[in-house]
Amino acid sequence: MRRIFLSSFCALFFFFLFAFRADAATLRLSPGFGSFVLGGTFDVSVILNTEAVAVNTIAVQLSFPPDKLQLANPSLGKSLIQIWANPPTFSNQEGSVYFVGGIPNPGITASEGIVQTLTFRVVAPGEANISFGAETQVLANDGLGTDVLRLTSPASYKLLLPQSQGPAVFSPTHPEQGKWYRDPNPILSWSKLVNSEGFSISYDHDPNGFPDSTVDLGESETSLTELESDVWYFHVREKGGGVLSGVSHYFMNIDRDPPASFGVDVSPSERTTNTSPVLRFFTTDQLSGFDHYEMKLVPLKSGPSNNTFFFEVDSPYQLTGLNPGRYEVIVRAYDKAGNFRDESVTLNIVSSFFQFVGPEGIDFYFLFLPWDLFLPVFAVVILIILLLVGYIWFHHRQHLHRAFRDDLKRIRNRRKK
Secondary structure: OHHHHHHHHHHHHHHHHHHHHOOOEEEEEEOOEEEEEOOOEEEEEEEEEOOOOOEEEEEEEEEOOOOOEEEEEEEOOOOOOOEEEEEEEEEOOOOEEEEEEEOOOOOEOOOOEEEEEEEEEEOOOEEEEEEEOOOOEEEEOOOOOOEOEEEEEOEEEEEEOOOOOOOOEEOOOOOOOOOEEOOOOOEEEEOOOOOEEEEEEEEEOOOOOOOOOOOOEOOOEEEOOOOOOEEEEEEEEEEEOOEEOOOEEEEEEEOOOOOOOOOEEEEOOOEEOOOOOEEEEOOOOOOOOEEEEEEEEEEOOOOOOOOOOOEEEOOOEEOOOOOOEEEEEEEEEEEOOOOEEEEEEEEEEOOOOOOOEOOOEEEOOOOEEEHHHHHHHHHHHHHHHHHHHHHHHHHHHHHHHHHHHHHHHHHHHHHHO
């Protein structure tokens, strides 16, 4: 018994030791956060911690927002990599970086090892996240190629416009730079000197835009109307004492368009005996990005319907405990600017696939007729049938009468002969 206990204890010890060591390494980005100015560059290093496990291969896949950052230089300077199986390749169009490197036997253990350093250039203000992709791996030097990567840590950066060289600008309608708004009519205000002679302003899609020297306004406020969906930059200079100040910039993200159209799929089907069907839906948004879904379930009953409301959901979503009947499922997709798009599907819960008559009406599979519409339609159909029967009977009667006269005529002709 004692021998069995000791054997079991040793087996469990080595199992947990192997499990701990087989899932140990971490990768992070350094710095993990920070603020950087438009037009400038900054370095991001991939840092490896093997947690005492020897490793010999590191594969890294990174993604970044190409509309905010561009990779300026994938440095091949200081690095723990000794052999490059796949030197750093990148796409500034897709916002991706990938590389694979190795260390000969016996591998390497490190707590703050620099795998690679990347230099990014800030091309637009806002917030930028750099994250590791699914192809990221750290392989142990165990002859088996065991992936020991336990954790990856992304990075988040704030990208700012250069410090204002002129009036301080703010917006009561679009107060947060970097946030998306669906209102295309922003109001801009700015500070004003005592001896101000006026302001030169402009707005465009260029973060480094520069208004000319012409005084456009005497007041320190303006309204822009019906801006199209895009990133807009407002620029202002002040003239005082015959001298023009430097330029101040303010940017606004405008998104007036809802998410892309999408479908709502029902499993097992839109007509089903299953009282807990599953709904699946997916959409995207081109500018501000998709934010969340909401759903409303509307019973299609005769008379006044119950009070219904939208509630937040994720896809897939399973409805539960529905009573037999017909329902309209409305899925609402929101983007980060607050625009939304509704898509709907009619769900029919039946007690049997051969059930055609329900409390709401008649279901013909291809057509549903509610009771308040069925009776008029039924009356029209009966009237059409009666008219057809009358028409056929009338023509058939004429045919019989004509045939009778022809027979009578033939009999008379025979008698004459």
